Amino acid sequence: MSLTLEVGTSLLAHHSHTAQANRQRFKAHNVVALNLMSSPGAGKTTLLVQTLLALKSQAVSAAVIEGDQATELDARRIRSTGAPVHQVNTGRACHLEAEMVAEAWHKLNWAGPGLLFIENVGNLICPAAFELGESARVVLVSTTEGEDKPLKYSGMFASADLVLVTKTDLLPHLSLDLTRLETNLRCVAPRAPILWTSSRSEGGLAPWLEWLTRAPKSAEKSYGIG
Amino acid sequence: MHELSLAHGLLRLVTEAARPHQGATVTQIRVRVGPLAHVDPKALTWAFEAASVGSLAAGATLIYDRSAAEARCFSCDHVFAPDARGEPCPKCGGYQWLLLEGEEMEVIDVEINL
Numbered sequence: 001m002s003l004t005l006e007v008g009t010s011l012l013a014h015h016s017h018t019a020q021a022n023r024q025r026f027k028a029h030n031v032v033a034l035n036l037m038s039s040p041g042a043g044k045t046t047l048l049v050q051t052l053l054a055l056k057s058q059a060v061s062a063a064v065i066e067g068d069q070a071t072e073l074d075a076r077r078i079r080s081t082g083a084p085v086h087q088v089n090t091g092r093a094c095h096l097e098a099e100m101v102a103e104a105w106h107k108l109n110w111a112g113p114g115l116l117f118i119e120n121v122g123n124l125i126c127p128a129a130f131e132l133g134e135s136a137r138v139v140l141v142s143t144t145e146g147e148d149k150p151l152k153y154s155g156m157f158a159s160a161d162l163v164l165v166t167k168t169d170l171l172p173h174l175s176l177d178l179t180r181l182e183t184n185l186r187c188v189a190p191r192a193p194i195l196w197t198s199s200r201s202e203g204g205l206a207p208w209l210e211w212l213t214r215a216p217k218s219a220e221k222s223y224g225i226g
Numbered sequence: 227m228h229e230l231s232l233a234h235g236l237l238r239l240v241t242e243a244a245r246p247h248q249g250a251t252v253t254q255i256r257v258r259v260g261p262l263a264h265v266d267p268k269a270l271t272w273a274f275e276a277a278s279v280g281s282l283a284a285g286a287t288l289i290y291d292r293s294a295a296e297a298r299c300f301s302c303d304h305v306f307a308p309d310a311r312g313e314p315c316p317k318c319g320g321y322q323w324l325l326l327e328g329e330e331m332e333v334i335d336v337e338i339n340l
Contacts, residue, residue, distance in 0.1 A: 001340045002253065005243045007333040011235045011257070011265075095228055126228035129264035154311030155264055158325075187312040190300075190322040 015130055018098035022133025025105065030113030032215050035132050037156060038140035039149070040122030043166040045074045046199045047140070047208075048117055052081040054209055061114030065104040067096040067121045074119065084110035095126040098133055115212065124153035136161040136215065139192075143167045147180040154188040162193055164208060169198040232265055233273035236333065240283045243336045252283035254337035258291045260328040261309060295328025 010016065026033050036044050048064060055062045063084040066074045075087035086104045088096065101118060118134060120127040139160035141149050144167060150157040157163065163185055171178075185194055195211060198204030236255070244250045259267060267290045278284045294307050299315035300322040306315060308328070314321055 003247070003250075003338050003340060005247075005336045005338060007239060007243050007335055009239050010330065010332045011232045011239070012331070014235050014238055015231075093228075093231065095231075097231065126264075129228055130231070151312050155262070158311045184312070187314075187321045 012129070012131075015098050018102060019131040019133040022098055022102055022105070023135075025102075026112075026116065026133060026135070029111050031111075031116050032114075032136075033116040033118060033132070033134045034215065035118045035120060035127075035134035035137045036140065037120045037124075037127045037137065038122060038142075038166075039124045039145060039153075042122070042140040042142040042145065043199055044119050044122070044140055045077055047164070047166060047197070047205070048119060049077055049081055050199045050205055051117075051209065051212070052078065052083045054205065055115070055212075056082065060212075061110075061112065063108055063110040063112075063114070063116050065096075065101060065108070065116065065118045067100070067119055069094075069121060084108050090121055094121055094123050095130055096120050096132060097130050101132045115215065124149065124156045128156040128159050138162045138164060139189075140164045140166050141181075141185075143170050143174055143176050147177050147184055150181070150184040150188050157185060157188045157192075160189050160192045162195065162211060163189060165194060165196050167198060167200075168196050169201045169204065228264070229266060229269040229273040230277065232270055232331070233277040236270070236274055237277050237281060237283060239333050240286070240336050241281065243333075244282055244338050247338055247340060250282065250338040250340050252286040252336055253339050254287045254289060255283070256289045256291055256334040256336075258293050258330060258332050258334050260293050260330045261295045262311065262325065262328040263331045264329070265331050291334060293327070293330065296326045297323040297328070298326055299323045 038044055064078045066087045069090055072087050075085045078085040086107045088100050088104050137160050195207040197208050240252050244252055271288050297308050298305050299320055301320035302318040304315055304317040315323055
């Protein structure tokens with residue numbers, strides 16, 4: 001005998017549920033969590049190191065959950081700033097999931113209040129589908145990646161709450177068409193602010209540091225996809 | 227290849243749905259996938275085959291029901307069906323639109339054999 005059972009549930013239901021639990025935990029601890037995503041090498045870790053040093057000088061508490069397929073290398077770089085950090089090695093997985101973040105949170109030895117940076121696995125595709133419990137998504141694109149990344153990986157850029165164009169100090173050596181990059185970003189992410197940054201020059205992170213002071217205070221936002 | 231994660235989520239849903247029916251095996255699963263969903267159906271089918279080995283859903287057929295996307299233009303209020311992100315509104319050419327539907331991936335129903 002065969003029988004049809006109605007389901008009507010998202011394939012991401014389990015992830016969304018865990019992400020929601022993370023979100024509530026962060027809120028209870030007065031923690032604003034930011035999910036940083038980009039292709040490998042766009043400058044996430046360098047940005048974080050410089051950001052953490054700046055925040056330290058402003059006496060703002062911050063911690064980092066590092067996601068990479070393998071190694072402790074990024075965690076070591078972050079640790080050098082004195083900030084609490086926990087490295088997640090995803091093994092074969094190409095993205096962080098809410099459950100990994102929940103586990104990392106317990107191992108952090110930091111409970112806020114302050115900013116929690118979650119550095120996702122360098123990948124412009126998969127991480128976009130998985131909400132972690134973040135207050136905002138920050139997507140980085142470096143000047144060396146050309147103008148067309150936003151169109152080629154539109155799902156990622158469309159999910160951004162903020163776009164950081166990194167490595168602007170390299171612009172004199174590149175033939176990047178800034179207007180085209182901005183137009184392409186606007187096509188897929190019409191509402192996300194775009195900030196131009198450099199982690200290697202004096203004052204190059206000022207717009208980003210200023211944005212952080214206004215970082216979403218409410219952790220209500222949901223990224224339920226599907 | 228995040229489809230393996232999605233396949234585990236799918237297996238979890240299907241197992242939960244069939245659990246109350248003792249001895250049931252799952253023969254068919256219908257999944258609704260929006261055109262802008264973060265999933266490649268072929269990769270999901272392959273990943274599900276691997277993830278479901280030895281489970282009550284091993285060998286089940288996955289059927290995809292492709293739904294249409296729906297978006298509303300901020301500039302002219304036109305409602306249309308975009309095929310992809312970064313497409314302009316067909317009426318006014320504006321890029322500022324809100325996706326109302328089209329990213330979903332959900333299990334519609336499951337057919338079981340008792």
